[in-house]
Amino acid sequence: MAGGFRLELDQDAIDDLAYDAAAVELVLEAGDAVAKIARRLAPKRTGAGAASIHARASKDADGAYAEVSWDKAHEYMRFSNSHFLEPALREARLD
Numbered sequence: 521m522a523g524g525f526r527l528e529l530d531q532d533a534i535d536d537l538a539y540d541a542a543a544v545e546l547v548l549e550a551g552d553a554v555a556k557i558a559r560r561l562a563p564k565r566t567g568a569g570a571a572s573i574h575a576r577a578s579k580d581a582d583g584a585y586a587e588v589s590w591d592k593a594h595e596y597m598r599f600s601n602s603h604f605l606e607p608a609l610r611e612a613r614l615d
Contacts, residue, residue, distance in 0.1 A: 538583025550612070551575030551586025558588060558608035562597065569594040 537543050555575040562570035572591040577584060588605060590597045 535583075539579055544577050544579065544584040547584045547586045548575060548577040551577065551588055554586070554605075554608050554612045555588045557611050558604055561602075561604035561608055561611075563600050563602040563604070569597045573597070 552575045555573050559570045559573045562573060564570050569590060572594040573588065574590070575586050575588050577586050579585070588608070
């Protein structure tokens with residue numbers, strides 16, 4: 521192939537990146553950004569529920585991911601009529 525190139529991917533190396541400490545840290549940074557926005561958008565009576573929103577990095581068979589949620593004492597945030605997590609995710613994607 522004149523003027524062309526060939527790209528070979530090392531799938532094992534790519535798969536290993538999903539569990540790499542730097543990748544986990546990057547995922548947590550993204551989760552923290554979403555959590556910060558979610559705290560701002562969350563409904564507030566006392567502000568305690570919103571203040572409990574946090575990100576946590578985890579790993580499973582597919583690699584690293586971040587969960588954004590609240591602590592057990594503020595599980596009622598799940599039932600909020602104000603759907604603030606999805607808008608927080610959308611807003612974080614714009615940054």
